[in-house]
Structure formats: structure tokens, C-alpha cells
Amino acid sequence: MSEPKLGLPHRAILLALMAEAREVSNTELKQRWNLTMTKPHRVALNKAGLMVSNENTTPYRHELTERGWKWCSDELSAEIPARAGSVGAALYAVLAGVNRYLDREGLALSDLFKSENQIPDLEDRIRRAYERLADRPKAWVRLKDLRPLLGNAPRDAVDDVLRHMDGTADVTIIPDADQKNLTAEDRAAAVRIGNEDNHMLAIGRA
Incomplete structure (x- = not known):
């Protein structure tokens, strides 16, 4: 499966799911992160294997796949996306800093972002x-x-x-x-x- 070309809304959704490290509903994405999960976004991210959606709930709920976690890990060292703006550029500066910290401490992305309900070792x-x-x-x-x-x-x-x-x-x-x-x-x-x-x-x- 080739890497999909993602726009800024797709990237924002994936990074928000990374930060939450759990299943997140459409409502939570909107209320907490001001992100709107449209049907085209949901279909594209599911088709790319980066996210899975539970469509048996109202509202729908979404969570990163292993491939999605890998994408987020790679994104820590990615170039700033085109048309990201000053806030987007600052976000990618923070991501680069997170990447340096993980490399320095020998940690994985999942060591840093854990659900509140996840029991760590x-x-x-x-x-x-x-x-x-x-x-x-x-x-x-x-x-x-x-x-x-x-x-x-x-x-x-x-x-x-x-x-x-x-x-x-x-x-x-x-x-x-x-x-x-x-x-x-x-x-x-x-x-x-x-x-x-x-x-x-x-x-x-x-």
C-alpha cells in the first residue's frame, strides 16, 4: 500500500487521534480540537489504512491503526506542509522537538502518548x-x-x-x-x- 497524499485536515485529524491515543468520536473531535470529520475524510483515512472507524455508534468513533501510528511517527521529522501557515509551522517545530526527545531517550511514540485509561508498565x-x-x-x-x-x-x-x-x-x-x-x-x-x-x-x- 503506497503512502497517501494527505491534506492539512487529514493530518490534523491523525495528529489529534495520536494525542488522544484512544477511540475518539466525531463530537469530541469537533468540541476539543475544532476538527470536522467529513465523510470524504473518514473514507480516505480508512481506505489508506491509517484509521479505523466504528460506524455502529452514534456519533461515529475513530482510532489510529498501527499504520496510522507509523505515519504519525514519520510525521515528527517531516517537512512543514505547504500552506500550513504560521500556526502549522509552529506545530511542526514542536513535532520536531518531540522527535529529538524520543531519539535521545530511546523511546517510541506510544511511550509518550497514552490514553488515560491505558495502564502503563x-x-x-x-x-x-x-x-x-x-x-x-x-x-x-x-x-x-x-x-x-x-x-x-x-x-x-x-x-x-x-x-x-x-x-x-x-x-x-x-x-x-x-x-x-x-x-x-x-x-x-x-x-x-x-x-x-x-x-x-x-x-x-x-
Whole structure:
């Protein structure tokens, strides 16, 4: 299947679906993004295999396909479309910045854009965050430094995963022995395990 030639409305719809990372209705597209999904747009994007539409609902609902996600990923490094205007040019500047970030961090587009209802693999995210902070395996990392790298992951969910990880062979979570020098940020970031607040994390086998 050859790549379709898409106009600005088609591109805007695909990028909005990317940002939502879920099934989105015609009404939501209009109310949230001021985008109108016309029948020609819907037919063209479905025919190109970039989007699937649920036509058994009122209003219709639409979601990116794997091919659609691939198109969005490629669009991060694409040239500014003709007649994009100043706002469109600024959008593509932002997309280029997103592309540089993903390349730098070794992430996929789906790591960045997730539905609110999608449950991420928090343990994997915690381990990746630890690797960014630690200069070697088993080095101690403070939870106050690790938590900001987890984005908008719910605090309770992160704490549950940390407690689970603490029971595995390669993970150790402990209190800071020097309690007098704990900062307010250390105390706020601590995870409660048993009867203790814990502030330090190490990952790596002996």
C-alpha cells in the first residue's frame, strides 16, 4: 500500500487521534480540537489504512491503526506542509522537538502518548528511570529524584509497584540512615513499606 497524499485536515485529524491515543468520536473531535470529520475524510483515512472507524455508534468513533501510528511517527521529522501557515509551522517545530526527545531517550511514540485509561508498565518505567539516574548497577538513587521521571503516573500505583519490586531479587528499597538530613522533598517522595518510610532505591544483582 503506497503512502497517501494527505491534506492539512487529514493530518490534523491523525495528529489529534495520536494525542488522544484512544477511540475518539466525531463530537469530541469537533468540541476539543475544532476538527470536522467529513465523510470524504473518514473514507480516505480508512481506505489508506491509517484509521479505523466504528460506524455502529452514534456519533461515529475513530482510532489510529498501527499504520496510522507509523505515519504519525514519520510525521515528527517531516517537512512543514505547504500552506500550513504560521500556526502549522509552529506545530511542526514542536513535532520536531518531540522527535529529538524520543531519539535521545530511546523511546517510541506510544511511550509518550497514552490514553488515560491505558495502564502503563510502571515497573519498566521505574527501571528505565533508575538507569538514567544511577552511574552503575546497585548504586543508590533517591526516590525524590526518580519520581519526577515517571511523568503523570499515579502516586498510589507507583507506590504499589515499588512495594512489589522490593520483594524481588535485584531490588532493594531502604530508609536513609541519616534521618536528620532528610529534606522535605525526600520525606514527600518516600514510599511506606511495613512501618517505615523508605527513601533510597538500588537495582542490580550482587
